[in-house]
Amino acid sequence: MHLTPTMERFVLHWGEMGTRWGVNRSVAQIHALLYLSPNPLPAEDIAETLSMARSNVSNSIRELQSYGLISVTHRIGDRRDHFQAETDPWEILLRIAEERKKREIDPALTMLRQCAIEAEEQPGTDPYVKERITRMLGFVESLTGWYDQVKRLPRPAMVAIVNAGARIVAFLKK
Amino acid sequence: MHLTPTMERFVLHWGEMGTRWGVNRSVAQIHALLYLSPNPLPAEDIAETLSMARSNVSNSIRELQSYGLISVTHRIGDRRDHFQAETDPWEILLRIAEERKKREIDPALTMLRQCAIEAEEQPGTDPYVKERITRMLGFVESLTGWYDQVKRLPRPAMVAIVNAGARIVAFLKK
DNA sequence: CGGATATTTCTTTCTATGCAGAATTTTCCG
DNA sequence: CGGAAAATTCTGCATAGAAAGAAATATCCG
Numbered sequence: 410m411h412l413t414p415t416m417e418r419f420v421l422h423w424g425e426m427g428t429r430w431g432v433n434r435s436v437a438q439i440h441a442l443l444y445l446s447p448n449p450l451p452a453e454d455i456a457e458t459l460s461m462a463r464s465n466v467s468n469s470i471r472e473l474q475s476y477g478l479i480s481v482t483h484r485i486g487d488r489r490d491h492f493q494a495e496t497d498p499w500e501i502l503l504r505i506a507e508e509r510k511k512r513e514i515d516p517a518l519t520m521l522r523q524c525a526i527e528a529e530e531q532p533g534t535d536p537y538v539k540e541r542i543t544r545m546l547g548f549v550e551s552l553t554g555w556y557d558q559v560k561r562l563p564r565p566a567m568v569a570i571v572n573a574g575a576r577i578v579a580f581l582k583k
Numbered sequence: 584m585h586l587t588p589t590m591e592r593f594v595l596h597w598g599e600m601g602t603r604w605g606v607n608r609s610v611a612q613i614h615a616l617l618y619l620s621p622n623p624l625p626a627e628d629i630a631e632t633l634s635m636a637r638s639n640v641s642n643s644i645r646e647l648q649s650y651g652l653i654s655v656t657h658r659i660g661d662r663r664d665h666f667q668a669e670t671d672p673w674e675i676l677l678r679i680a681e682e683r684k685k686r687e688i689d690p691a692l693t694m695l696r697q698c699a700i701e702a703e704e705q706p707g708t709d710p711y712v713k714e715r716i717t718r719m720l721g722f723v724e725s726l727t728g729w730y731d732q733v734k735r736l737p738r739p740a741m742v743a744i745v746n747a748g749a750r751i752v753a754f755l756k757k
Numbered sequence: 758c759g760g761a762t763a764t765t766t767c768t769t770t771c772t773a774t775g776c777a778g779a780a781t782t783t784t785c786c787g
Numbered sequence: 788c789g790g791a792a793a794a795t796t797c798t799g800c801a802t803a804g805a806a807a808g809a810a811a812t813a814t815c816c817g
Contacts, residue, residue: 430687431603451763462807463808464767464809468766488815489762490763502722517596520592534587537621538587542619544670545618554748555744558748559748571728572725577755578743636777636778638778638797641796642776662784664794762814764813769807770806771805772802772803774804775803776799777801778798781794781796782795785792786792787788
């Protein structure tokens with residue numbers, strides 16, 4: 410697949426962004442490429458277009474699949490896998506959020522709960538320390554609770570919330 | 584400063600989290616330590632408690648300051664800087680969000696806008712590619728617009744929104 | 758079954774970044 | 788003004804993680 414200068418810029422920037430957001434450059438670049446591509450691409454093409462090793466594409470694809478960001482399709486008379494990306498930005502955001510929650514937030518919650526229990530049991534624990542831990546735990550719990558509810562909403566509802574912006578508060582007061 | 588096993592666990596986990604969220608281990612560990620510490624700590628103590636080089640503490644402190652997460656205080660008869668962390672989780676979250684937006688999102692927006700213009704100008708550009716770029720741009724713009732409004736809200740309003748959870752939609756329909 | 762094509766796994770570089778320690782600069786007090 | 792204490796900047800090394808390439812495995816078709 411041929412990259413126009415615009416596509417190349419997009420792919421490169423997306424790749425750099427990835428490194429700042431918990432995935433490596435290759436994964437993010439492939440994601441960008443598939444996001445832009447009008448049609449599904451076989452791994453070989455991806456490797457060639459992005460000048461990276463075929464094995465690297467293979468591993469990166471696996472990572473993208475674990476996020477649920479890409480899917481496999483086939484064409485008659487071609488036994489290679491063809492990959493295509495989810496193209497709805499909302500869906501992309503939510504799938505990434507879900508996976509990162511699983512990988513990052515859930516373990517953090519476990520740790521915080523454990524710390525809270527320990528701090529309670531250990532008699533000598535500084536009350537300030539206790540308080541800081543339980544406050545942080547409560548905060549993360551309430552945020553994840555909010556997230557768990559909101560993520561189930563139909564897309565149009567999410568759009569409505571975002572469009573309402575800060576006016577949401579006015580509604581709440583009613 | 585002495586670390587209880589609970590504090591140590593907290594600090595270590597926070598450090599690992601940091602690496603997944605765009606700051607390095609040292610920065611996150613220091614942040615965790617200061618978050619837990621009942622009183623402000625001088626750099627020397629931090630270095631000793633966490634067994635890291637004094638220079639490393641110095642650089643990490645600078646990073647934390649650029650996020651607005653810590654502040655400097657002094658004690659009479661002691662000319663060393665003493666550092667203390669913001670302890671309100673909401674404030675912590677918002678300051679991190681603000682800084683990451685500046686570092687990550689704003690440049691991404693610039694790139695997307697540039698790509699959108701380029702794609703428009705270049706006559707041969709695939710309409711699908713154009714569409715994907717403008718959709719992503721619109722999405723990020725609307726999210727950041729939402730964020731810019733919400734971040735200004737008083738803390739109690741944010742708490743109210745989070746506590747309302749998905750019920751927020753019911754309000755919107757009214 | 759055999760061999761071509763496709764894919765994955767394993768091993769080996771390579772490189773960016775984190776961090777320690779040295780060197781330098783700044784600050785403050787006698 | 789010295790010179791001690793504190794803080795920062797600089798330099799280089801060590802290492803984790805990313806990516807390449809080799810080797811192994813799987814898939815499919817004649």
